[in-house]
Amino acid sequence: MRFHIMTLFPDIFNSYMNESIMKRAVDKGSIEVYIYNIRDFSNNKHKKVDDYPFGGGAGMLMTPQPIYDAYMHIVNTHDIKNPRVIYLTPKGKVHSQEIAQEMSVCDDVILLCGHYEGIDQRIIDLIVTDEISIGDYVLTGGELPALILIDSISRLIPGVLSQNESFEEESFKDNLLEYPHYTRPREFMGMKVPDVLLSGNHKKIEQWRYDESVKVTKERRPDLYKKTCKK
Structure with a gap:
């Protein structure tokens, strides 16, 4: 199974994925993890990825162009058809063991980590298939929820856990x-x-x-x- 993570903070994932069960799963080839810095896909000369929301209001929104281009890079590079794209958001359906089980049989899962006040709605309409929350509270960004999804899904994939660590x-x-x-x-x-x-x-x-x-x-x-x- 391949996880593709779109984020503004790739280093958050590197440390976690290099420890314990997740590291063993990657080393064994049970899962593959690809991390994409959304900022690398910005057409802005200053690599700007946010802007003020139309209609006013506090905070900034992530602009659609860098996210969409990152998404297209992922699906084209890995030849992914009809990808499962998960946007981590407090507005989403609360994550559960059933959802983890359902996603554990996917070949590819793309995780979109928002930041600031969120992302442009048009990105959700264009590419997102699932909006997932990890609880009724607000975090700074989608990176921690994304790690939770990766962990909960990965441990259900055959070969990730040893017999002594079985999830049964x-x-x-x-x-x-x-x-x-x-x-x-x-x-x-x-x-x-x-x-x-x-x-x-x-x-x-x-x-x-x-x-x-x-x-x-x-x-x-x-x-x-x-x-x-x-x-």
């Missing part, structure tokens, strides 16, 4: 939050590991984990609980 029992599987985990020592600060986890009875352990997942989901995410569990 993580939070949001079957709309349930993950059960509690314990490791050594068996007792810490007077608190003991639940006996069932030391029993060696895998059927009982599996049932305990399921029951704990249901319990924590009901307490913390009743919306998810209602999707899966009986009242």
